[in-house]
Amino acid sequence: MLAHLALCLLGLVAAGGDGGHGHGHGKGKGPKKPASKPNIVLFITDDQDVGTHTREIMPRTFERLVDHGVNYENFFTPVSLCCPSRVSLLRTQAAHNHNITFVELPHGGWQKFNDYGYVSHTLPDFLQAVGYNTYYVGKYMNDHTVKNCVELPVSGFNASDILVDPYTYDYWRPAFSVNNGPAEIHNGSYSTDLVGEKSLRHLDTALAADEPFFIGIAPIGPHSYMDSSKRESSARLYMDTPEWPERHAHMFMDAKVPRTENFNPDEPMGVSWVKTLPKLNESNVEYIDEFYRGRLRSLQSVDELVGQVMDKLEAAGVMENTYVFYTADNGFAMGSHRRQPGKTLGYEDDIKVPLVIRGPGMPEGKTDTVSSYGMVDLSRTFLDLAGAKPDYEDDGTKINLHLGEGNKADRTYEKHRHSLSEYWLRGIEEGKFVEASYRDNNTYRTLRVHDEVAGQPVTYSYAVWCTGERELYDLVEDPYQVRNLLAGLNDVGPFAAFDAGDVPEDRQRLLHRLDALTLVLKTCKGESCVEPYGALFPQGRVSTLQQAMNRKYDEFFAALPKVHFDHCMLGFQNRLELPEWDNAWAYKK
Structure with missing residues (x-):
């Protein structure tokens, strides 16, 4: 089962090419059809900390989304681990209420999600119930495998291409379950590019219909690379530098992890196992820098896809009725507090993630520094925009979209200034310098x-x-x-x-x-x-x-x-x- 333990961060995807960099900012052909309910596009990356969400690293994302929408400075993951965070998005619930707290049994994963009876009671199901066509491509949930993807199907999607274990984090050998069918392995194809190609095809289908649509786009970048052949034959976690296509090999050659005040300090700090960490040696620091460069390169395909999707939406003339969201399932730390690459702690590196929203009536180029939101609030915002409701009590509040004081649909919660991140299992470290993948008392x-x-x-x-x-x-x-x-x-x-x-x-x-x-x-x-x-x-x-x-x-x-x-x-x-x-x-x- 440990072979299925993969750290996640929902991800944006890209299909190669320029992705419309610097193009397609016009209105397109004009609105294709009137619609009372807005379309919703979600990009969700895997393990992307806010430090990698910059204009220099992701120029298309900033030109197409940040410059035309609202960037939220205080957005947090409910659990600094992918599977529980994604379940909070699907269920609009805090982790202590849905109780999916890890990436595999006995405390989490796709089997546990099914054991709790959550299938058919998720965000896409509730969107479908109010007339939405729904689509999903990429990383969905840990422990969704080649062995259970048919017998334990996902619910709520008109069409889906779901990455499945043990191939989820293999950048060059991804496997997809198409519409809940048997896994299809793609040897030699770059994962994010495939997610991009599939997403654009589903978007064509969505645009051709008369109903409003939701599409989730979830590449694995910049998650650590996990060789599927090793995951098939070993219980140990092998997580190494993220990989990239050849077209991005020349980029960020001199990039290093920012040498902030908490980077590899001379004195130990923190609590529990963190305060026992030794100072990183020179070889370890060099490896962390190379790991960082891999993360930046793996994000370039994601950035390209943002441009490609925006090109298609604008050419179709639907931006006047479409909200586009960009976020990540959890953050990532490298070298801070003497740490190896990883997440699972409650520090800012781990729990603070990007959130950008672009949509009709929203201001352009605004930064929200006042509010504080989390993943359950993002899910609740989707439901509120669609006029949908879960069939149980949810824990979220609609995010302030800054539509204007007179807009009753924009329920501004200026008092919403808090977030809680929770964790109950072992801490997880990544990279070749890790002697043991897990840390107790976390x-x-x-x-x-x-x-x-x-x-x-x-x-x-x-x-x-x-x-x-x-x-x-x-x-x-x-x-x-x-x-x-x-x-x-x-x-x-x-x-x-x-x-x-x-x-x-x-x-x-x-x-x-x-x-x-x-x-x-x-x-x-x-x-x-x-x-x-x-x-x-x-x-x-x-x-x-x-x-x-x-x-x-x-x-x-x-x-x-x-x-x-x-x-x-x-x-x-x-x-x-x-x-x-x-x-x-x-x-x-």
């Missing part, structure tokens, strides 16, 4: 808050670990997370930060508030995921961190029980994550 909850206090913008990252350790970073002052404001207290005890005399009063007061938000969010459902202050203050007195910092609430927040783990154990074990929010604890005047 269970944590990370709260990300972007708000305002005393009239000044604040950004905090607060994490509670199963080891009893806590992390608190002021990301305005410390964007690379090298100064844990609670570091000196982790050896004292799990609650030391709340009552230690040497902790500044303002920091303790902030900590009580952040822990209270975590307490609500870690078991939230529905509206409490969107507005956790509503659970804490059911009478509506508080809805922002600035309001919560009022001293009159000090006693209330200090008295709330504190989030902690009984001990470390694999899988989502709610009985070990204490306490569970009780409405009886809500504020009473």
Whole structure:
């Protein structure tokens, strides 16, 4: 089963060629047909951190999407691992509610998704129910294999070409299940180019019909390369430098991983297994730089596809009624905190991913620095645009599309300034310098808050670990997370930060508030995921961190029980994550 464990990041695809770079920005032939429901195009890449989402690296994506839409600075993955993140997109649910938490059994993967009965109760199913034609090409979910792709079919698509294991991450030997049929292996074909060709064919079909359409385009770039022949014969993970077609071999020859403050520091930092990592040697750093160059080259085919898809949409004259989304399933870290390539942690490199939206009525070239959203909110936005609803309670809120204050359809949640990333399984490292693929004691909850206090913008990252350790970073002052404001207290005890005399009063007061938000969010459902202050203050007195910092609430927040783990154990074990929010604890005047 470990052969099926692949780290994912949904991906954009490209079919080779220039991809319309610098072309096709006109209106095309004019609207082909009137439609009351908008078309939705989703590009979702695999393991793309925000550091690789730049104009220099992806010029077509910036020219065709960012310059004509809104770039969201604060967008986060619910779990820094592909399969759980993708399930949150398909189900519009936080990971602790859908409980697909890993990439294979017993805690995750396509078989587990089926065991829970989620098939036929997913985003594309709900879109089809309100009249959409739906299509999908590329990476869908881990542990969707050549052995189970027929007996465990995907639901909700008019047509689909799904990459299947163990060939999913083999750039030159991909295998697709076409419309839930047996796997078709393509020896010697570059995966992203194939995803591009297939996507453009499905887009032709979608454009020829009278119904609104949804198409998901998910290449594997820039995910690590995994040789399918080794995955077939070994239980060990072989994850190495991403690969690229020859036309991109000349690019980024001198690129190196940015030498930020947290890159291979002289002193160890972090908590749990991270604080035990040795300093990277020169050979390891050179390898990480080459790995980085491979990631950048693998993204060029993705960038080309964005241009090709935009060319086709504009030529068809449907952009006046089409929303285009670009995102990734999780981020990726290289060398930060002395790490090998990988994800699965709650740091910014791992959980912060690109989100760009272009659509009718949206401003051009705008950057949203105010809101904070996650994958469930993206899924909820698709549902709201389509007028669709799931057949269960979802956990998302519609993303502010900045359509204008007078537009009732654009429900702006200016108070939505938080995201929670969760993790319950082993940490995973990648690359040839990794001695063991897995790291234990990697269970944590990370709260990300972007708000305002005393009239000044604040950004905090607060994490509670199963080891009893806590992390608190002021990301305005410390964007690379090298100064844990609670570091000196982790050896004292799990609650030391709340009552230690040497902790500044303002920091303790902030900590009580952040822990209270975590307490609500870690078991939230529905509206409490969107507005956790509503659970804490059911009478509506508080809805922002600035309001919560009022001293009159000090006693209330200090008295709330504190989030902690009984001990470390694999899988989502709610009985070990204490306490569970009780409405009886809500504020009473």
